[in-house]
Amino acid sequence: MSQEQNDHMDSFPDKMNIFEKGISEESFNEFYKILGGIGNADEKYKNDLISAYRSSPKSCSEQEVKKALVLLSKKGDVQSYRLIERTYNENQNLSIKNIALVALRNARMYLESELMDEQFGIISTGLGGEGNKLRYYLAFRPRDREDCLPKGDIFSRMESLCSTLKSKVENVEEVKGCYLFKILLPTDLAVGVLAEGFIEKNELLLDSYFCTNVEKPDDAQIESWIEDYG
Missing domain, CATH: 3.30.70.1290 (Transposase IS200-like)
Known part of the structure; x- marks a missing residue:
């Protein structure tokens, strides 16, 4: 592992919110439905959506927030992980919190993949x-x-x-x-x-x-x- 990777690992999220009840199947389905819907969208649209959410999350609609969370979960960087985590902790909308929780799981896997130069399967958890x-x-x-x-x-x-x-x-x-x-x-x-x-x-x-x-x-x-x- 390079020194740069070691430096990134030092800032790697060391704590995740774990729910013993797990994540509902409905949340998984909605997450991947959103992912499928924006997967082939124009890159400028995706980048603009993420930028808008980073700069002014409260100005985004519920659906825009969910799309941004899904896109952020694939970025593979600590900053994106922390933004998803903050959304989960601070947003009171239960539907958004559920999507944020699925996004956290995926973001961690993408982050590990980026740092370790290895491809990890995306693991979603419903078992708690x-x-x-x-x-x-x-x-x-x-x-x-x-x-x-x-x-x-x-x-x-x-x-x-x-x-x-x-x-x-x-x-x-x-x-x-x-x-x-x-x-x-x-x-x-x-x-x-x-x-x-x-x-x-x-x-x-x-x-x-x-x-x-x-x-x-x-x-x-x-x-x-x-x-x-x-």
Whole structure:
């Protein structure tokens, strides 16, 4: 990592507002509907919208504020993140606050991607969290179903790793021959650090994993993942 990246990391947001109830599906849908609606808009229109919101947010309509939040969430800089955060903390309009919360999640991922020169998937959370931790479902596949470890053993292995990463494993169950964990991870910990570390420490697992923090995956989602990755 370059010195410039290190300097930026020092100013990286170290605290996020976590709601144990998570984010509603309606908020996700509205966010991505707005994103789809302005995705192909003229760049000048987008830049003017952001500039207007930065300089005079109170003069913007509710819909303009929401569009600006969506656009800001893709900027990949600390200034944009802080503006979204301030909107969430100060704006009393519940509809705008909900969009701001989704935008915060996306903004953090874009910011990490910019600073680390790596492409992270955009993760949205509907599962909520606890304290400064977000809740995720992580699924892993054994190389051979005949070599599956008992749930108690695989839980203990994950619990051991989580203890070193200030994380907490809440549960594990077997779904379609896979291990499905429910885990709480600190907001400043990349999911891949835990997932790839767990695979590295357990040679019986394949090197792909499934991750979501929108909702608990059903059998169909797990089956689709298995089919996609062979």
